[in-house]
Amino acid sequence: MGVLGTAGQARYARRGVNHPVTHPDAPPPPHATVAFRRGLAAHLPLWVAEGTLTESAAEAFHARYQLDALGAETRGRFWAALYIFGAALIGLGVIALVASSWPFLPAAVKVGVLLGAMLLVYALGYRWRHAPGNRPGLGLAMELLGVLFFGANIGLFGQIFHLSGSYTAGFGTWALGATAMAYATGCAPVAVVALIAAFNAFAWEDWGAGNVVWRMVQVLGLALVGVPFAFWHRSVPVFALTLLGVAVAYLITAVGNESVALLFCGMPALGLLFFASGVLLLAGPGRTGMARAGMILGVAGVAVLLYVASFLGFVEGVLSEASYKDDQQTGGLAAAVTVALALLVALAAAKPALRDASIRPLAATMAVLVPLLMLCTLSGSSLGIMLASNGGLVVLGGVLIWTGVAREARSGYWGGVLLLALLLLTRFMEYDTGLLMKGLAFIAAGLAVLYTGAKFEGYLDRRRTSHAS
């Protein structure tokens, strides 16, 4: 069989073209989305007919982007979604069914039924995914169902034997088993279940327990559930969900322990860490989606923190009520470790960031804003924190708009516009400026958003037309 394998091979062979360009098993390039490949499949014959593209070049594109596999991939995704939805419904049904207590069965029989059902589902999952004549979508759904069964079984074993325990222990146990299964199968939905369970284990524990070091170990554990998995399997949703979970868990620790160091030094350092990780991933091969997720979450995290710290009353309240004893000990230590880690990754990311002109200003802004906020925090000046935050938001908003234009990316442009508009609205609402002033400012801001937005969209259209031609 030739490079194109089936229909494409025949199509181009009829035109007298048949030379292999790439290995038949080579996956399409990672940035080639299904929508892009579909468009390419539709346009290739037109371009060949117009004479824009030679037949051999068209065949090369056909092979490189595996256009023959498109139909099967789309069907596979549909079936996988259907199977996962079905498996989730069955899992919920089983949980509710068994939660009804089964009073008529002895404990040993209940245990046998529950374990047997779980093992059967896992056996079917393995067979359908890996045995000859496989049905990977259905197998994946069975693996997901197995992990849901495992979680339900933890609650049900407790019920059968009247074992009382904390939600943290229950969800932690579920996360342990689900993580092992996620790594064994490489199944992203199972990894998502593991992440949700791990985050619940964290969140159900007393927020203000006081043991910051233990909480930081848990945050690290949460990261280890998802980050290596996402890296090996190039899973953008798992990566993004992990970073989000880590950020929220970190924030819970900072707020629960009233730690200024964690809130105003550790949190921005975490944002820088995410952003720098994204820059590093962008410089490497094949993880563009993960890189974007890291950079967006990093910038968004720092922006949210700056926004919160832009309220003088809030900052004064935090500084006056915070537990300084805790700050100077474990909170400060944990924040220092986060800062050191962020610094290491940021240094590693500096070279690729400097090389890419379109992200250089954003990287420089992050590299200046984060230490600035830390310095203001260390000085203990609430006014300094507030001014740095407001100034930082203005700069960040402007740089995001510039980055959006330079990279022709709507997310950057509109993110920056939203940030600046939100800042303007907030400050005018926060301070007593008079209704006339407020009205004029809001109208001016609205007109600016509409005008510049229309200009940007026009610019994008022109650029895309020029790329296409």
Added chain:
Amino acid sequence: MLRNRAVWYALAVALQVVVLLAMPWQKYDALIDGAEVQLRVQPYDPMTFLSGRYASLQYEVAGLSDDLGLLNLAEGEPLYCVLRPEADGLWARVSMSSQFPTLEPGQRLLLGYKERGRAIFGIESFFLPEEDAMGIEEKLRNRGSDCRALVLVDDAGRALLSGLMIDGVRYEPGQ
């Protein structure tokens, strides 16, 4: 490659099975050889989606007071509660300490740990059978009811909740 995958898959499944079996295994001795003690409890009845209806039990013997000198103990530290039988079938607390005690004939040990100013024995939840749940909840809400937990205790003090007795009626589902 396929073989490796199968091995990792089997290990992950085995881990889950071991974790599940370890849950009741801790209470195996109490289940097989445990002696029954009856302890007075004050229940209330919450519900969770995962586990259905259950009565949360507060044991009379679990309270810690200043005179026991245990309130300054760190959370999670072990507590040893010595019980002796009373005339009405209930068991009463003789002592509570953080040191392993010496038992006199007829006494039983209940092993717990400190949590939020009380001793926790791991037997604080009683899951109600669905068809009896309404009736039991009604009795539990009646302040005058005589509510006792039926607890199996092994020689090491590990306890397993086997049922409830409310006004002399025993509820022991599925054991």
